[in-house]
Amino acid sequence: MTPPATAEQPPAVAALREHLARTADLQHAAMLLHWDHQTQMPPSGATARGAALGTLEELAHERTADPALGVLLDAAQAAGEDPGLLRAVREDHERAARVPSALVGEIAALAAVAHPAWAAARQADDFTAFAPHLRRHVELARRYAACFPEVDHPYDALLQRFEPGATTADLRAAFAALRSGLVPLIERLAARPDPGDLLGPFPVAEQRALALEIARSMGFDDAAWRIDEAVHPFMASMGREDVRITTKEDEATLAIGLFGVLHETGHGLYEAGVDPAWDRTTVGTGTSLGVHESQSRLWENMVGRSRALWSHWLPRARELFPGPLAGVDLDDFLRRINVVRPSLIRVDADEATYCLHVLLRFELEVALVEGSLDVDDLPRAWNDGMRDLLGVTVPSDADGVLQDVHWSEGAIGYFPTYAVGTIVAAQLWAAAHEQLPGLDDAIAGGDLAPLREWLREHVHRHGRTRTGGEILAATTGGGLDPQPLLDYLTAKYEALHG
Amino acid sequence: MTPPATAEQPPAVAALREHLARTADLQHAAMLLHWDHQTQMPPSGATARGAALGTLEELAHERTADPALGVLLDAAQAAGEDPGLLRAVREDHERAARVPSALVGEIAALAAVAHPAWAAARQADDFTAFAPHLRRHVELARRYAACFPEVDHPYDALLQRFEPGATTADLRAAFAALRSGLVPLIERLAARPDPGDLLGPFPVAEQRALALEIARSMGFDDAAWRIDEAVHPFMASMGREDVRITTKEDEATLAIGLFGVLHETGHGLYEAGVDPAWDRTTVGTGTSLGVHESQSRLWENMVGRSRALWSHWLPRARELFPGPLAGVDLDDFLRRINVVRPSLIRVDADEATYCLHVLLRFELEVALVEGSLDVDDLPRAWNDGMRDLLGVTVPSDADGVLQDVHWSEGAIGYFPTYAVGTIVAAQLWAAAHEQLPGLDDAIAGGDLAPLREWLREHVHRHGRTRTGGEILAATTGGGLDPQPLLDYLTAKYEALHG
Numbered sequence: 001m002t003p004p005a006t007a008e009q010p011p012a013v014a015a016l017r018e019h020l021a022r023t024a025d026l027q028h029a030a031m032l033l034h035w036d037h038q039t040q041m042p043p044s045g046a047t048a049r050g051a052a053l054g055t056l057e058e059l060a061h062e063r064t065a066d067p068a069l070g071v072l073l074d075a076a077q078a079a080g081e082d083p084g085l086l087r088a089v090r091e092d093h094e095r096a097a098r099v100p101s102a103l104v105g106e107i108a109a110l111a112a113v114a115h116p117a118w119a120a121a122r123q124a125d126d127f128t129a130f131a132p133h134l135r136r137h138v139e140l141a142r143r144y145a146a147c148f149p150e151v152d153h154p155y156d157a158l159l160q161r162f163e164p165g166a167t168t169a170d171l172r173a174a175f176a177a178l179r180s181g182l183v184p185l186i187e188r189l190a191a192r193p194d195p196g197d198l199l200g201p202f203p204v205a206e207q208r209a210l211a212l213e214i215a216r217s218m219g220f221d222d223a224a225w226r227i228d229e230a231v232h233p234f235m236a237s238m239g240r241e242d243v244r245i246t247t248k249e250d251e252a253t254l255a256i257g258l259f260g261v262l263h264e265t266g267h268g269l270y271e272a273g274v275d276p277a278w279d280r281t282t283v284g285t286g287t288s289l290g291v292h293e294s295q296s297r298l299w300e301n302m303v304g305r306s307r308a309l310w311s312h313w314l315p316r317a318r319e320l321f322p323g324p325l326a327g328v329d330l331d332d333f334l335r336r337i338n339v340v341r342p343s344l345i346r347v348d349a350d351e352a353t354y355c356l357h358v359l360l361r362f363e364l365e366v367a368l369v370e371g372s373l374d375v376d377d378l379p380r381a382w383n384d385g386m387r388d389l390l391g392v393t394v395p396s397d398a399d400g401v402l403q404d405v406h407w408s409e410g411a412i413g414y415f416p417t418y419a420v421g422t423i424v425a426a427q428l429w430a431a432a433h434e435q436l437p438g439l440d441d442a443i444a445g446g447d448l449a450p451l452r453e454w455l456r457e458h459v460h461r462h463g464r465t466r467t468g469g470e471i472l473a474a475t476t477g478g479g480l481d482p483q484p485l486l487d488y489l490t491a492k493y494e495a496l497h498g
Numbered sequence: 499m500t501p502p503a504t505a506e507q508p509p510a511v512a513a514l515r516e517h518l519a520r521t522a523d524l525q526h527a528a529m530l531l532h533w534d535h536q537t538q539m540p541p542s543g544a545t546a547r548g549a550a551l552g553t554l555e556e557l558a559h560e561r562t563a564d565p566a567l568g569v570l571l572d573a574a575q576a577a578g579e580d581p582g583l584l585r586a587v588r589e590d591h592e593r594a595a596r597v598p599s600a601l602v603g604e605i606a607a608l609a610a611v612a613h614p615a616w617a618a619a620r621q622a623d624d625f626t627a628f629a630p631h632l633r634r635h636v637e638l639a640r641r642y643a644a645c646f647p648e649v650d651h652p653y654d655a656l657l658q659r660f661e662p663g664a665t666t667a668d669l670r671a672a673f674a675a676l677r678s679g680l681v682p683l684i685e686r687l688a689a690r691p692d693p694g695d696l697l698g699p700f701p702v703a704e705q706r707a708l709a710l711e712i713a714r715s716m717g718f719d720d721a722a723w724r725i726d727e728a729v730h731p732f733m734a735s736m737g738r739e740d741v742r743i744t745t746k747e748d749e750a751t752l753a754i755g756l757f758g759v760l761h762e763t764g765h766g767l768y769e770a771g772v773d774p775a776w777d778r779t780t781v782g783t784g785t786s787l788g789v790h791e792s793q794s795r796l797w798e799n800m801v802g803r804s805r806a807l808w809s810h811w812l813p814r815a816r817e818l819f820p821g822p823l824a825g826v827d828l829d830d831f832l833r834r835i836n837v838v839r840p841s842l843i844r845v846d847a848d849e850a851t852y853c854l855h856v857l858l859r860f861e862l863e864v865a866l867v868e869g870s871l872d873v874d875d876l877p878r879a880w881n882d883g884m885r886d887l888l889g890v891t892v893p894s895d896a897d898g899v900l901q902d903v904h905w906s907e908g909a910i911g912y913f914p915t916y917a918v919g920t921i922v923a924a925q926l927w928a929a930a931h932e933q934l935p936g937l938d939d940a941i942a943g944g945d946l947a948p949l950r951e952w953l954r955e956h957v958h959r960h961g962r963t964r965t966g967g968e969i970l971a972a973t974t975g976g977g978l979d980p981q982p983l984l985d986y987l988t989a990k991y992e993a994l995h996g
Contacts, residue, residue, distance in 0.1 A: 025553035028546060029527040032534060040538065043742030044722035048526060051778060052736070055523035059557070224542035238550070242543030280549060 016072040020089065021280040023063045028238045028371040030056040034322045035236035035244055039228040054108070059106065064282075065096035084465025088283045091164060098147045102123065107140050112407045118408030124360045125398040127379050130408070137410045138368050155369045158413030163420060165467045168366060170480060171416050172355060174423065175359050178482035183389065185486070186352055189493055190342055190391075196334040199251065199324055204257065206248035206320040211247070211261035214313060216264070218448050219269050220245075227261070235264045235296075237271035239279065244268075254337070259300050266299030267292055269452060273460025283464035289414065291459065291468045293421025294428060301351045302429045302488070303451065305337050307495070308443035333377035335496050342390040352391060352489055356420050360385040361404075362416040369412065424472065426485035428459065431475045499984060505684065510577035514570040518587065519778040521561045527737045528554040533734040533742055538725040552606070559602065562780075563594035570636075582963025586781045589662060596645045605638050609907045616906030623896040625877050628906070634909045636866050643867065653867045656911030660787040662916060663965045668978060669914050673857050675982035681887065682852055686992055687819045688840055688889075693833040695751065697822055702747035702755060704818040709745070709759035712811060716760070716797060716946050717767050718743075725759070733762045735769035737777065743768075752835070764797030765790060767950060771958025781962035787912065789966045791919025792926060799849045800927045800986070801949065803835050805993070806941035819930050825956065833994050840888040842897045848985055853887060853920050858883040859902070859913040867910065871958070922970065924983035926957065929973045 009017070033053045040050060041370050057267075063069070070093055077086050114133035120131035145154035151167040160166060212220065212227065220227075230246035237243045245264035249257035270286050277282035286292040301310055307330070314333055318325045326416035328336070340350050364381055369375035373381055382401040383394040394400035406414050432454050444451045458475050472479055507515070531551045539547060561567070568591055568801055575584050581618055600800040612631035618630035628862050643652035652668040658664060686814055704826035710718065710725065716726075735741045743762035747755035768784050784790040790830050805828070808815075812831055816823045826834070844855035865871035871879055876923035881892040892898035904912050930952050940948045956973050 022553050022557070025550040026557075028550040029531060029554055032531060033527060036530060036534065038726070042720075042722045042724050042740055042742075044719075045736060048737035048740060048777070051519070052523040052526040055520050056527055059520070059524075064524060221542075222540075224540045226538070226540050239546035242540055242546060244540075279546070337782070 010079035012075035013081045014070070014447075016076035016081060016089075017281065018363070019063070019069060019072055020282050023060050024282050024284065026056050026060040026063070027282065029248060030060065031236050032238055035238075038230045038232070038234065039244075039246060055282040056383065061096055061101075064092050065213075065359045067097070067103075069093050070097070078481045082465060084462070085278075085281065087285050087467075088164075088287075088464040092282065093163070094402045100147075103140065103143055103147075106189035107137075107410045110136055110140060111226055114410070115405070115408045118402065118405065122398050122402040125396050125402070126187060127397040127401060130402065131375050131378075134378075137317050137377065137412065138409060140410065141369060141412045153366075153370075155413065158365075158369065159416065160413075162391075162411075162414050162417050163468065164288055166288075166290070166416075166420065166480075171362065171365075171420070174480045174482050175362060175416075175419065178355060178419070178485065179359055179389070179422065181357055181482065181486035182352070182489075185490060185493075186340060186342060186356070186390070189340040189352060190498075192497055194341065195332070195339060197339060198328065198333070198336045201251040202254055202257075202321050202324060204251055207249050207251070207254065207257040208247070210262075210313075210317055210320050211258045213316065214258075214304075214309075215245075215261055215265040216448060217270065218265050220265055220425045221272070221454050224272065227269060231258050233264055235266065235267035235271070237285070239271045240274050240276070243272050259304055259337075262304040263296040266296035269299070269455070270295045270460050273452075273456040275461040278465065280461075286461060286467060287462065287464045287471070288422060289417035290420030291471060293418055294424035295455065295459070296453075297422050298425040298429055303426060303443065303448070305334070305351065306440075306443065307334055308440040310334060310337075311444045312446040331496075338492070338496055342392050344386070344392055344394060344401055352493070355419045355485075356389040358415055358419040358422075362419070365412050365415065378403070384466055420468070422478065423480060423482050423485050424468065425479060426488045427472060427476050428455070429488065430484040431458075508577040509568070511579045512575035514574035514579060514587075515779065516889060517561070517567060517570055521558050522778045522780050522782065524554050524558040524561070525780065528558065529734050530736050533736075536728045536730070536732065537742075537744060542874070558915040559594055559599075562590050563599075565595070567591050568595070580879040580963060582960070583776075583781050585965075586662075586785075586962040587779075590780065593659070593986050597642060598645075601638065601641055601645075604895065605635075605908045608634055608638060612908070613903070613906045613964055616900065616903065620900040623894045623900070625672050625895040625900060628900065629873050629876075632876075632905055633759035635905060636873065636911065638869060638908065638912045651864075651868075651879050653911065655863050656863075656867065657914060658911075659936065660909075660912050660915050661966065662786055663967050664786075664788070664914075664978075666917065669860065669918070670864075672978045673914075676853060676917070676921065676983065677857055677887070679980065680850070680854060680987075682841050683988060683991075684838060684840060684854070685889070687838040687850060687995075688996055692831070692839065693837060695837060696826065696831070696834045699749040700752055700755075700819050700822060702749055705747050705749070705752065705755040706745070706759075708811075709756045710780055711814065712745075712756075712802075712807075713759055713763040713942060715907065716763050717770065717950050718763055719770070722770065723766060731758050732797060733763055733765035733769070735766065735783070736987070738772050738774070738782070738984060740771045741770050748953065757802055757835075760802040761794040761798035764794035766862065767797070767953070768793045768958050771950075771954040771961040772961040776961045777964070779961075783961060785962045785964060785969070786918075786966045787915035788918030790921060791916055792922035793953065793957070795920050796923040796927055796953075800923060801941065803832070803849065805832055805936075806938040808832060808835075809942045810944040821839065829994075836990070836994055840890050842884070842892060843901055850991070853917045853983075854887040856913055856920075858887055860917070862911065863910050906916065918966070918978065921978060921980050921983050924986045925970060925974050926953070926978060929956075 008118060030179065033056065035047060037046070037049050057446055073086060073090055073093065110133065114137060117128050117133050121127065141158055142154060145151070145157040148157035151157050155168045158169070208319045224241045225245065228244065228246050229248055231248065233246045233248055235243070235245050243269050245261065247257055247261050247264065270292055274284045293431065310330060314330055325333070338354045343349060343352050346354070349357055360382070363385065364373060364378060365379070368375065368378070379397050379401045386392050386394050386400070432451060436450055436454055439450060459471055462471065469479060518772065528551060531547060531554065535544070535547050554794065566846050571584060571588055571591065608631065611633060611736055615631050616628050619625060639656055640652060643649070643655040646655035649655050653666045657669070702726045722739045723741045726744050726942055727746055728743065729746065731744045731746055733741070733743050743759065743766050745755055745759050745762065755808060768790055808828060823831070836849065838850045841847060842850050844852070858880070861883065862871065862876065865879070866873065866876070877895050877899045884890050884898065930949060934948055934952055937949060957969055960969065967977060
């Protein structure tokens with residue numbers, strides 16, 4: 001399908017846009033196949049689905065690597081195409097062109113074997129059964145990195161697949177500062193009496209109802225969004241007018257269902273807020289995993305676990321959960337949804353300890369890629385790191401080094417984006433407060449539109465035409481900086497615990 | 499994704515299969531996008547979805563028209579590829595290569611405008627508002643037919659898009675014989691006292707439950723199938739292990755929900771029954787629209803409205819619908835689900851009168867393509883035909899010539915496949931009875947497996963590697979023959995009404 005020609009578009013720009021439109025359409029299809037796989041597909045359909053999804057990804061990759069795209073980019077640049085679009089698409093093109101298809105195929109083939117091997121190894125608590133696959137993934141990752149000899153550190157090439165423009169050196173500096181601040185803060189917080197969790201049951205229908213009421217006030221639009229159940233919740237968007245979040249619910253806690261919906265709605269608002277000018281281009285989506293995660297974490301934690309939000313919504317929650325919330329006042333509620341408790345599992349970690357889980361993975365990945373750590377020594381390094389960072393003793397590899405799926409898929413360089421997202425969320429949260437003086441009052445009044453519109457203006461609408469670094473520079477005047485996160489956490493927990 | 503290489507496959511066969519696998523994967527994706535559009539998609543997603551679907555269809559078309567496919571076909575033929583696969587793929591390739599992309603685009607662009615124009619014209623009961631679009635569709639259909647100068651009749655080229663191997667001459671002969679038998683039969687049946695419909699309400703949850711119980715006994719497999727609601731029910735399959743039927747229910751009648759599910763399950767069994775050898779080829783699906791419709795109509799009507807089926811299932815229906823079925827014995831039930839009543843609307847027509855609606859459309863389409871009928875004269879010809887064939891007076895174009903969507907989409911040549919399907923269903927039903935002496939007893943015992951397995955063996959497993967004509971020749975020793983349908987209807991209604 002050719003995009004509608006606009007009178008103003010020079011022919012070279014139109015030609016580039018037509019090429020991108022088809023690639024974007026393949027990405028639309030791949031995203032839908034993935035969403036359907038996780039939410040709707042009959043189980044027997046998995047084999048055919050895997051093949052179809054592989055073909056869509058290959059076709060999109062071939063189009064992106066196609067030398068003809070390079071020619072179109074040059075012509076469109078001369079004709080005045082948007083510089084941000086050109087930068088993002090040129091990066092995609094050069095990355096796709098420089099990595100041999102055979103290597104891409106080797107990594108995918110290994111992932112297909114390594115993923116079930118990881119699941120079985122985790123089940124059996126047997127790291128040695130997974131180690132050969134991980135060793136091979138590290139080798140392939142090094143070969144991947146070698147396709148980019150100009151980078152300062154081979155890990156940069158892996159990282160930049162997920163976080164364009166980020167460098168190992170920058171992350172090391174930011175993460176070191178974060179660690180220096182977080183470790184003593186968490187030690188102080190963990191030494192306090194534990195307020196305990198909220199005690200359910202929180203019936204799942206009422207959790208869904210409350211989550212959707214809050215999500216609608218965030219911007220969940222019933223004409224353009226939907227919500228389904230999934231074992232591992234995620235957000236999938238087939239363009240800004242077809243945004244799908246997923247959830248799972250556990251009546252024992254609000255953390256999975258309710259706060260999960262706020263998290264995924266944060267991701268969805270990013271996709272929904274991209275400027276329609278980028279429809280059917282490959283830049284009409286989030287600019288990086290870190291900036292995407294900044295949106296989900298900002299809404300889940302900075303808004304979702306705030307005094308301002310619950311001063312508005314707690315009465316409604318009380319109507320839906322009269323038993324569990326009887327005698328729980330706002331202060332008590334906030335303390336219980338903001339418990340800080342060093343623990344073993346990243347995905348269950350609280351807002352304060354979460355980044356330390358990520359920092360450990362980053363350090364280990366860099367060491368594996370550098371060759372300063374051998375795969376056989378990884379469990380010991382993991383356990384040592386958990387003790388040093390969080391003060392916890394890892395009882396088994398299943399609840400330690402084998403807990404995450406990422407390495408089985410060869411996604412080395414992915415983990416740090418979670419910490420980048422958390423840091424960026426706090427930087428944006430601080431900037432929004434500076435520029436919107438009545439922000440907390442609006443939230444406490446149930447009005448989330450000012451924050452959403454500020455994020456749309458400064459983050460969402462640009463899609464991939466601005467990098468995470470450019471967005472930070474424009475909103476904060478600087479780069480990645482963990483200080484606002486440390487300040488935010490310190491102030492929050494001081495206010496909570498007096 | 500490359501299909502797994504099998505030791506026995508010569509390289510030229512493997513190369514062809516790899517080309518087909520990617521095209522089949524694009525078709526898988528397009529089918530899912532369509533299914534999702536009709537059943538799950540938020541309404542705002544329609545624009546992006548239309549574009550993505552268009553791209554997938556274009557990419558599949560380009561791959562099919564690609565001269566490289568012709569080379570692969572020749573090499574695979576020399577290497578011993580299956581002749582049925584070669585025939586079907588060569589037909590696809592030659593059709594795609596011979597019709598200029600510009601003409602395909604013109605037809606699609608016209609359909610995009612003509613479809614809403616048709617809907618508005620039908621709403622306003624104003625044929626003149628649709629006539630210019632239909633005239634243009636007829637012109638484009640003639641240009642399409644002109645790409646196939648070797649056919650005996652230009653309509654052949656249009657028809658064979660949907661029913662490979664069928665000819666206008668063959669259909670004219672079969673349809674004339676069908677008409678000669680049906681018109682007097684229906685006159686006799688319609689002159690009898692009307693037994694009246696079953697009187698509801700039939701609550702939709704119980705209809706769905708009964709429909710699924712019967713469908714499961716047909717072969718609906720919960721691990722590989724699913725059912726959803728759709729405004730215009732259809733079946734969609736993403737391969738034989740991912741089959742999706744849709745339904746809508748009206749508590750006033752069983753005809754839409756219950757019998758609709760049996761119809762769509764019949765379509766689904768065809769897709770589910772294809773030999774796994776044809777997975778990820780473009781021949782692993784139904785061989786023609788007519789043969790597909792033979793499966794849905796056979797299960798909906800010949801099985802679904804039979805004494806044998808209901809002698810088993812009526813007691814269960816009585817449990818679910820105790821009120822409406824109180825005092826309705828098996829004979830009465832069968833008469834009421836088999837009412838013959840000449841009427842205006844094809845999609846609501848009963849089993850006996852249905853084909854006459856189709857025959858009218860066939861005659862009119864042929865006349866339009868030949869040029870012996872002008873679009874302006876179409877309403878008069880329609881109304882005359884309805885009077886001659888069914889004895890009904892058409893009160894408005896909205897309930898006459900404007901009732902069906904097909905012409906707005908340029909699908910000239912599609913309608914006759916409905917009658918072909920009904921004729922073939924009766925031929926297969928007769929052949930199955932000859933070859934399976936205890937068939938009715940098995941059905942009356944609740945065992946639908948013998949019929950399903952007979953159909954799988956003789957129809958389903960071949961996919962597109964046998965034409966409808968080859969399937970008929972192998973099962974009946976002859977070609978398209980309306981006599982079994984006339985015999986079946988005559989015997990059925992004599993038995994019902996004594």
